[in-house]
Amino acid sequence: MTIKTDIKDNEIILAIETSCDETAAAVIQGGNQVLSNVIASQIQSHKRFGGVVPEIASRHHTESITGILEEAMTKADVSFSDLDAVAVTEGPGLVGALLVGVNAAKAIAFSHQLPLLPVHHIAGHIQAARLEREWDYPALALVVSGGHTELVILQADGEYEVIGQTRDDAAGEAYDKVARTLGLPYPGGPQVDKLAAEGTPDVKLPIAWLEPDSYDFSFSGLKSAVINTLHNAEQRGEVIPPENVAASFQQSVIEVLTEKTKRAAEQYQVKQVVLAGGVAANQGLRHAMENMFASSSVELTIPPFSFCTDNAAMIGAAAHVQWKKNITADWDLNGVPDLTLY
Amino acid sequence: MRILAIDTSTHVMGIALAEDDKLLAEYTTNFKKNHSLRLMPAINQMLTELEIDPKQLDAIAVAKGPGSYTGVRIGVTTAKTMAWSLGIPVYGISSLQMLARNGRNFQGLICPFMDARRDRIYTGLYTFDGTYLKTEEKDQIILLEDWLSIVKEKEKPVLFLSQEWNKHKGMIHDTLGDQVRTGDFSMNQPHPESLLALAYEQEQAQPAHSIVPEYAQMAEAEKKWLASKEGRGYE
């Protein structure tokens, strides 16, 4: 691309996120000032299907994209001439959904001859921490969401090293499936969290620690164990209080997440730990992380709820790192559903 | 008045640019290769060669479907977002009408169609009155068999225009016999300059926010959901 970025520190970025079922746009200044953060959630529409339907998500994105962008610009009180760059989630995510954001971003960047900054969705979740405080390196991020469960080491700005990830279901996915088994409405993750707070974790469920030195996760066995336990009880005509099932499931998930995070924090001697992603809104997980690092010298950062679930402010925060490194995309930028972290 | 035309609704990707009554540039490819990746580089090259700044555009015309869901979304999203950000309006034009324009000057009925899988087609019926294309039967998705019986009753010559002509010509010939007329390969392919011509004919463009794709049908999941809600089977 021929457009030169004039690298300054207080740049204004219009950021777009459409990787799943939220159409989101935000205006971010200098990587940490949120001038606006607008999200159109499609939850009501997908609720009737019990999960996100990719084609429906793509249709909603196309309908609402320019309205959301306009709202973000208006709320931030900026015009196109104030913008220094346009950022967008390149992947991973639903391909049809990603395409809407990517093509919208290219359309704006091209129309106003602005640099185009590609952002990895997980880098966005991690960089939401930047909206809270400056990074202290080395740092460790635990990213937990409907699509991801990852432990990532950061040695410097935007240098991500994935040291652990899920081998099957993401934690959030397991939450949603357990919620469905318990007959809780979609989206089920927060419902399980709420129910767990009322229960006693007295149901025996497995924890998949995997190999002793592994930072990977596995939740499909746990999920199956919940389903089997409920099924077997039903066969015997017994009723296990659902709040106890939720509490036991939640305890198993949280124990493996917090233990591996702690071990990685020690091994890599990190100064900061960040809890990121939609499941960071989970009260049980938040408290467990807070307790785990309460008496340590490690700084624990948990971005506010609105920056943990999918949003565009986090994409703008991650784009700031791209901006400083002058990493721009050409007009052939495309949505990449299985993009690896950069 | 400068209008940029965009069509990515089928395997054909086409862009064109007109200034008043002059077609300045047209670029078309016809092969299955990523429109999302190739559209903006193509627009960039066209405008760069013409030395036209995006801000000098006055309107955008886009093929809004029916067609490939993803393809239509790429074109519509690009068109509406460019238009919104430039503060200019959009002409949303039926992808079938765009194809039907290849049959202008034909005296009978013009039937553009696209394959919609499972023996169905996206189609409509148009006539040309010497100046304008008129809609005889609105755009729809329909079983080819049902459509052919509708067309047969018209008892007029029908010009079929389609990229998928060869796939369906047997059944069409068998059903309609000597009613059938066909076009050559160029007539079977949508041309982006048709969008410009049709845009000029339209009285008013739309504000960018309001333009949405015409899918001609609900998403599969929505059809199933409606069927289950109404307590009937899903066919």
Ligand SMILES: [Zn+2]
């Ligand atoms: Zn996410």
